[in-house]
Amino acid sequence: MVSPPARKVLVVADPTPHSAAALQYALSHVLLEQDELILFHVENQCTWKNTLSTFLRRPSLASSAGPSAIAPVQIFGLDTASTDVNFLDQMKYACEIAQPNIPVRIEKTEMDHGKDKAHVILSKSKDLGIDLLIIGQKRSLSSAILGYKRPTGNSKASSKLLDTVEYLIENSPCTCVAVQKKGQNGGYVLNSKTQKNFWLLA
Numbered sequence: 001m002v003s004p005p006a007r008k009v010l011v012v013a014d015p016t017p018h019s020a021a022a023l024q025y026a027l028s029h030v031l032l033e034q035d036e037l038i039l040f041h042v043e044n045q046c047t048w049k050n051t052l053s054t055f056l057r058r059p060s061l062a063s064s065a066g067p068s069a070i071a072p073v074q075i076f077g078l079d080t081a082s083t084d085v086n087f088l089d090q091m092k093y094a095c096e097i098a099q100p101n102i103p104v105r106i107e108k109t110e111m112d113h114g115k116d117k118a119h120v121i122l123s124k125s126k127d128l129g130i131d132l133l134i135i136g137q138k139r140s141l142s143s144a145i146l147g148y149k150r151p152t153g154n155s156k157a158s159s160k161l162l163d164t165v166e167y168l169i170e171n172s173p174c175t176c177v178a179v180q181k182k183g184q185n186g187g188y189v190l191n192s193k194t195q196k197n198f199w200l201l202a
Helices: 017-030 048-056 067-076 087-098 117-128 141-146 164-171
Strands: 008-012 036-043 104-110 132-136 175-181 188-191 198-200
Touching: 008 017, 008 117, 017 087, 017 132, 017 175, 017 188, 036 087, 036 117, 087 104, 104 117, 117 132, 117 164, 132 164, 164 175
Parallel strands: 008 036, 008 132, 036 104, 132 175
Antiparallel strands: 175 188, 188 198
């Protein structure tokens, strides 16, 4: 039996519950032993610590779906007293526990002036030859109502109607999957260019 070709899977890593959910989904439903997992973080020094401290104060999002699904969020809570905790190392450690046979590496890029996060992620994905891009998503009310329809025209005002996740789904050269966690045991809602609001049980 011929094994499927190895893939490079990139998960956008941030100190947020949405990013943790994306990583849980990747570990429990996507990754195979021959794949390589890349945790990619776009650094924004202005907001990093505030976001991290807020996230670490939240209750665990862990479910009872099994060790590969719950490990990342449990590991995130190791050092809740410090806002300087290296969440990327914790995420990598969680991955190694959940999927010990899958190589994991960390990539970091600082946000360039004049560029937005979506373009930085797209550029890195192309440079690394990524086969699958996974990102956590928190949908706003306007996104839920309007969906992913691209506004007409090429003006900057129109392009801002698409958030980072929606832009990546529409413009990524590889498959991009946005992941939302549905409650404690509700599974995931997945969005990609070809599937909208696909509900996957945990």
